[in-house]
Amino acid sequence: GVAKKSNDAPKYNASGKIQKPGGKKATAFEMSVAQALFDLEGGELKEVVHDLYITGAKEVDVGAGRTAIVVFVPFTLLKKFHADQIRIVRELEKKFTNRHVVIVAQRRVLREPGRNNRKKLQKRPYSRTLASVQGAILEDLVYPTEIVKKRVRYCIDGNTVTKVFLDKNEQGSAQEKLDTYAAVYKHLTGKNAVFLFPVDARN
Numbered sequence: 001g002v003a004k005k006s007n008d009a010p011k012y013n014a015s016g017k018i019q020k021p022g023g024k025k026a027t028a029f030e031m032s033v034a035q036a037l038f039d040l041e042g043g044e045l046k047e048v049v050h051d052l053y054i055t056g057a058k059e060v061d062v063g064a065g066r067t068a069i070v071v072f073v074p075f076t077l078l079k080k081f082h083a084d085q086i087r088i089v090r091e092l093e094k095k096f097t098n099r100h101v102v103i104v105a106q107r108r109v110l111r112e113p114g115r116n117n118r119k120k121l122q123k124r125p126y127s128r129t130l131a132s133v134q135g136a137i138l139e140d141l142v143y144p145t146e147i148v149k150k151r152v153r154y155c156i157d158g159n160t161v162t163k164v165f166l167d168k169n170e171q172g173s174a175q176e177k178l179d180t181y182a183a184v185y186k187h188l189t190g191k192n193a194v195f196l197f198p199v200d201a202r203n
Contacts, residue, residue, distance in 0.1 A: 014038040017053045033057040036095040048084045052077055055106045062183035068100040070184055075105040100180040104140040107133045134189050141181045145170040162193040171197050
């Protein structure tokens with residue numbers, strides 16, 4: 001019986017809930033998010049978060065004196081986070097009041113093969129291209145809301161704005177996060193996006 005019990009106990013303390021790429025040291029803020037995730041093991045989400053950990057976290061200014069929290073997770077664990085993401089996010093937002101929490105997979109863009117790139121003979125998978133990674137970030141940000149359509153507008157100054165239309169059925173739960181999605185996307189990619197529902201569409 002004793003051995004079984006030890007398997008049921010949390011495997012580690014809060015520091016085990018964050019594993020930064022390259023063995024970098026977690027910031028105090030990242031440790032606070034890791035601690036919040038670790039604390040969930042003491043409640044109803046114990047089985048859900050037991051094997052989950054993050055790779056980083058940061059605060060992003062979303063305007064009007066508010067910030068959002070971006071939680072980076074290993075790409076290999078994204079589906080596990082998605083399985084109970086609504087509950088995980090809800091509990092984290094209780095701990096970090098007045099801040100939206102979004103979960104984004106840690107992805108790496110591979111540079112395009114070129115003269116100075118030793119890997120020029122190796123075909124770059126599409127999933128590692130900038131366009132693919134930025135598209136995936138969009139989907140991560142709004143999950144579990146689905147993107148039904150995307151339209152890119154080209155501005156006179158050469159910039160682009162991506163209009164991202166979300167599933168109208170999710171408007172009740174996602175409406176208040178639209179500004180957060182836009183601010184976080186801009187922070188992560190340097191690109192502008194507007195999130196809206198089909199009923200709000202403007203050409």
